[in-house]
Amino acid sequence: MNQAALKDRTRSRITTRVPLDEDGKHCGFLSLPYSTHESAYGRIQIPFVCIRNGNGPTALLVAGNHGDEYEGQIALGRLIRELEPHQIDGRVLILPALNLPAVAAARRTSPLDGGNLNRLFPGDADGEPTAMIAHYVESELLPMADLAIDLHSGGSSLVYLPCAIVRDNGSDDFVRRQFAALKAFGGEFAYVTDGRNQGAERTFGAAADRCGVVAITTELGGGASIDRDGTRLAEAGIRRVLHQAGILKEAPPADPDALRLMKVEGALSYILASETGVFEPALELGDEVTVGAFAGQISFPETPWREPVPVHAEATGLVICKRAVAWTGRGDCLFQILAPYDGRGRLS
Numbered sequence: 001m002n003q004a005a006l007k008d009r010t011r012s013r014i015t016t017r018v019p020l021d022e023d024g025k026h027c028g029f030l031s032l033p034y035s036t037h038e039s040a041y042g043r044i045q046i047p048f049v050c051i052r053n054g055n056g057p058t059a060l061l062v063a064g065n066h067g068d069e070y071e072g073q074i075a076l077g078r079l080i081r082e083l084e085p086h087q088i089d090g091r092v093l094i095l096p097a098l099n100l101p102a103v104a105a106a107r108r109t110s111p112l113d114g115g116n117l118n119r120l121f122p123g124d125a126d127g128e129p130t131a132m133i134a135h136y137v138e139s140e141l142l143p144m145a146d147l148a149i150d151l152h153s154g155g156s157s158l159v160y161l162p163c164a165i166v167r168d169n170g171s172d173d174f175v176r177r178q179f180a181a182l183k184a185f186g187g188e189f190a191y192v193t194d195g196r197n198q199g200a201e202r203t204f205g206a207a208a209d210r211c212g213v214v215a216i217t218t219e220l221g222g223g224a225s226i227d228r229d230g231t232r233l234a235e236a237g238i239r240r241v242l243h244q245a246g247i248l249k250e251a252p253p254a255d256p257d258a259l260r261l262m263k264v265e266g267a268l269s270y271i272l273a274s275e276t277g278v279f280e281p282a283l284e285l286g287d288e289v290t291v292g293a294f295a296g297q298i299s300f301p302e303t304p305w306r307e308p309v310p311v312h313a314e315a316t317g318l319v320i321c322k323r324a325v326a327w328t329g330r331g332d333c334l335f336q337i338l339a340p341y342d343g344r345g346r347l348s
């Protein structure tokens with residue numbers, strides 16, 4: 001392969017007719033070539049909206065990174081319908097169904113290639129559809145952005161208390177800007193992670209780090225359902241972050257004193273099932289636990305005379321997340337527990 005052809009392999013094959021440098025509200029698609037038996041020259045049409053007014057900063061807002069997480073999809077759809085160019089200075093890029101095949105299938109991962117988008121960054125220009133989406137985000141969209149928000153929830157298997165998240169991987173100045181965005185987003189709970197336990201360098205947050213873009217992600221509910229508080233937090237929080245960035249002229253106020261900041265305390269933050277069976281939880285979201293606390297038990301319907309196996313907490317802190325379904329396999333996450341954030345003076 002000659003050099004020009006090699007270079008071309010690093011350029012995205014996704015195209016769009018949405019104009020990114022014209023003022024106004026422009027609704028259209030990212031167009032991803034996907035050739036199948038049913039559609040030889042077919043393209044996956046991922047909804048893409050650009051709202052622009054002048055040369056201010058750019059925000060990138062995405063949901064549907066995982067297809068079965070809905071609060072963000074709803075909040076961004078509403079924002080598209082409500083936000084008008086005269087309300088902003090700058091540019092807002094909105095993708096409420098980023099992994100569209102997964103969204104349309106109501107699944108975490110893509111039915112086309114099994115791809116988990118939030119484990120595929122930096123992606124592949126010439127790969128399967130999910131890797132192509134990741135590559136477009138990291139090579140085209142994030143480099144245009146000054147800030148980014150990636151809206152998640154617990155999906156089909158987990159349910160979360162609504163919260164926002166940042167990765168603490170950058171310089172003090174970068175992390176201070178991330179915390180400022182976190183405080184602007186607001187809500188009752190937020191946490192800091194180094195990303196090592198979930199997705200490491202393969203997530204949207206890691207991609208934003210690599211591009212030097214201040215990014216927050218969220219967990220807004222879960223159980224493949226819709227948490228009304230989570231949806232409300234997403235709608236208000238996005239507007240507050242846009243306002244703080246100088247893009248949105250007006251936004252609802254936040255109560256920064258209400259925000260409780262926590263952190264992931266390594267792998268022990270995640271209570272995993274030791275057996276396969278039916279999990280009966282003994283904790284609820286928002287409970288405070290200490291190491292060794294009884295967290296529930298796993299029963300065995302195929303041998304109901306066998307004593308259930310107890311599950312215990314391995315970390316002290318707040319229950320932010322729990323498994324949404326009773327049937328459980330060994331190694332499934334049953335709870336996530338967050339420790340208080342020690343701060344190191346960064347949240348000031």
Ligand SMILES: [Zn+2]
Nearest residue numbers: 066069152153
């Ligand atoms: Zn997710």
